[in-house]
Structure formats: structure tokens, C-alpha cells
Amino acid sequence: MAGSGWKWARGRGTKQLPLILCLIIAVATAVAGRTQAAIFDHARAALSDWTAPALNGLKAPLTAVQNWTAGVGSMFTVYSENTELKRENAELQKWQQVALSLEDRLRSYQQLLNALPDEKTPFITARVIGESSRPFVKTMILNAGSTEQVAKGQAVVNERGLLGRIYVTGENTSWVILLTDLNSRVPVVIEPSHRRALVIGDNTPSPQLELDVGDGPVQSGDRVLTTGDGGLLPPDVPVGLVSGNGEGARVALFASPSNADAVNILDYRVPDLPQAAEPLSAATGQKTASAKPAAPATPPAPPVPRVAPRAPDTADIPEELDR
């Protein structure tokens, strides 16, 4: 049957017709894919769910080979790296003391001001079972899906910072759109100027920085953090450092997908708005003790990390990411 069909396809009278027809289908699919992405996303999710066991099995030996090949290269630079690491370590220990003392001071200020503590964001730890680096797409596949309550839009971070967002969830797998992908746009704030901006992926290792609101100066080396605008990504997740100035500014990302083995998927929810306006102290403008929101009848359960069952051996989330 297939043969006769193909014979027709190559028939003399209509030789070019199938080719033109196929070309039209391909272009139409590309255009439709922008508006009806869900159809293809479902297919992708089903495919990754189906192949997840194989990918899981394949990943371990290939990662070992990858580590070994990377290790061979670093053998020649081990001495200089060691010297550099010792210097960095000494410097970081100084910064650690500064950070600890500032943390103490912040805690005491918060107590004085009766400030509400930051809510902790629950997270799921998942293992990276695949990554794709193509000219038009940069993605990762994780071994946690809708069964583990992974949802579209959730932030994916590692110990260094933001990697990307979930864009397709299957039953047991999910696909991550990396910050470097063409489709990625993340609202950020630049410290210390508090300038708002967008980090726009363009399939290069350092995404573009499109300055948005505010007029504070932005300099190379400034820190880039998420804003939480839009309510999908939690605020203050480290993204990277500004590199370059003005219109051509880019972001040198903290987190690299190439060495991400286990990642955290943050289940961030925008805090509920207060039911009614709270009275303020006329003298100070601060919240009075009696104006504190009434405690709920049943206290909310403390946030507990939910760990994907297939990645039990991953390390705990670092403190700085556990917001």
C-alpha cells in the first residue's frame, strides 16, 4: 500500500504537487504552532513520559563519561585552579562574617519593626534527565511532572540561581524553558539601582537585558534578581550579573544548565491580600500591635519541601534559595 502511495507521489503528471503540499503543511504547522502550542506540548510531554525510564538509565553512564572527559582537561590546570580556589575561599570567609553580622542586624530590625517574615516557598527537588541545545531551542527535561504537582510557569533553580521555568508538564516529566531560550522573558530588578528590566533569551549563553522602568544607573557587575512581577516567579532569586552597558547590556548568568544535575522547582504562590485595610498608628505610620492580622482558626502548616520520589538522593536546598 505504502508503495503505491509513494508511486503516486512521484507520478509524472503530479510530480511537484506532493512536494508543494508537504511544504504548505510544514509552514502552516509552524505558524499554527505559535497559537496552538498546547497540541505539540502534549505530544512532547507524552513522549518524554514514555522515554523517561530509558533517559534515566542512559543519563548516569553518560554523565560519568562526561565528567571523566571534563576531568581529563582540568588535570592540566589543577594547580592554578587550586591556588585560585584557596584565594577565593579566604575572601569568601571574610564575606561570610560580614553576611552573618548583617543577618543578625536585619533580624533585630525586623523584630523592632514588627515586620512580617518572608514566607518560605515550597519546592520539589527533581533530577535533570535530559537537555537539548539546538539553534532554536534550549531546554531541559526533569523527572518530576504533574504527579508531583509540578505546574507550568514554576521557577526552576539550582544552588547558584534561576535556570528557567517549566513550560510543559507530563505525568512524570516536565520540560524547562531555559533563560537562554528564544522564548524566555523574565522580569528582573537590578541592584543596587532598583532598575526594572527584562531578561530576554536569544539562544546565546548571556541573554539580553532590556531596561524597562526607572532611570537609575546600570553598570557592569550589578546584580540581577527576579522581581516576582506577574506572580509566577518568586522575588529575589539570583539571576546573574550585568555585563556591558546601555542598550547592549547582557546578563552573565549565575546558574549554568550544563552542570545542573539536581534542581529545585519552586511552587511559588502570591501571598493572599489582606481582607480589609489595617489601621495605622497616627504618630508613626507603623502597624499597631492590635492591627496585626487575626490569627486563623487553624494555624497554617509550615512549608515542607516535597521531594520527587525518583530523586531521593539529592542534596538539601541551600538556605539562600529557600525563600
Add this chain to the structure above:
Amino acid sequence: MTERTPLFVNMTSPVQLFGTLTPVLVALLLVIIANLPISFTGGLLPAPALALAAIYFWALNRPRLMPPFAVLVIGFAEDLLSGGPPGLWATGFLAAYILIDRQRKTFIELTGVGTLIAFTGAMLLAGGAAYLLASAIYLRFVPLPPLLLETILTVLLYPLLDRPLHWADRSITRLLHSTG
């Protein structure tokens, strides 16, 4: 090499069907290999479009075994597995197919470096079509360097694939001859 056997005569046995579908299956296998979600270069180098080698080889030598519809299916598989927008590589592969179809008489005579140059032309056309379509979809020009890297990688790997493709082609011929 030209069409040597009447491949669609009395194609009733499963063996013949398998032989006829082998080029498409090989191309799909190359799609899977190229899109194995593992990178040895830490994502620095993009995965090559290996399936184009199979499309080029059989579209040139046995067009009946690599019709446009099969190229469309292979392209969709590439799009699906790579995680990219659907239709991009399907369009690219079909653009390359048009070139091969139009220049068959010229390309089929080529050997060695000539074949590599012809394949480079096909890859450039495939990448160019995908690039233009991607730029139209995203409403901006997408960066060219990753695509150029993919083109270079694919072209460099073609000589390695040429021998296995010839072997597969000879196997198909034997299979189809033996079953009548």
C-alpha cells in the same frame, strides 16, 4: 548510483515492506540519536541535524524510498524531539529536498569532496529555510551563530555517515532482490 531495482512491484511481504521503509526508519533513528537529551559539550555545541544525511542520501539515490511525505514526517519528528517550534525543520528538510530533486543529475555524478559540497549546499538551504521561518515566527532575527555551528557539525559528520548509509542501501537492495 541510480535507481536499480523496481522496488514497488508486488510489495506484499513484510520483508519487502521493511526494506522499503528502511530509509525512513534510518532517518528517524538518526533523529533520535541527534536529539538524545545529553550533551557532551555542556551545551556549547548544538546537536547536528543527522537526519539530513539520510534524507540527502536516499532522496538522491532512491527517491522512491524517500518521498516528500516521508521527509515531512522526519522533519516533524526532529521538531518534536528537539523541543523546538513544530514545522521548522520539516520546512528546512523539504527545502533541501527541493534542491536535491532539482539538481539530481548534477549531484549524483559527484564523488568525494564534490558530494560534501553538495551536501553542504543542502544543509545551508535547510538551515536557511528554518532560520527564515523561525525569524518570521518570533518576529525578530534569531541569532545565526548556533545555526552555523550546527551546519558545520552536520557537514563534518556526513563523511562518517556516508559508509553506513551505503551499507544500509546495499542491504535494502539484497533484501528486495531476495524476496522477489
